[in-house]
Amino acid sequence: MKNRVKEFRTSANMTQQQLADIVKVSSRTIISLERGQYNPSIMLAYRIALIFNTNIEELYCLASNKNQEDNENEN
Incomplete structure (x- = not known):
């Protein structure tokens, strides 16, 4: 899923580890989120x-x- 996590994080001068610590997940989770490889819980x-x-x-x-999903489902 496309997201703007990295954009917001870098604008806040925050590292992936800092964000991970704040939301209580691993830095790997943040990396996966930023790459669009992981869809977070609500x-x-x-x-x-x-x-x-x-x-x-x-x-x-x-x-x-x-x-994007709607277009993919139409085909």
Whole structure:
């Protein structure tokens, strides 16, 4: 799933480890999130969104991801 976690994290001058520590996951989880290789639980997504003072929809590009999924399902 496309997301903006890395963009928000780097804008906040935060390392992957720092973010991981704050949301109580491993740095590997943050790396996987940023690469789009892992879809977070709703609670993890919410925690990360709160840290960056944004919402889940914006952080995880939900409208864009929905459109992509809709297009893939049409074919």
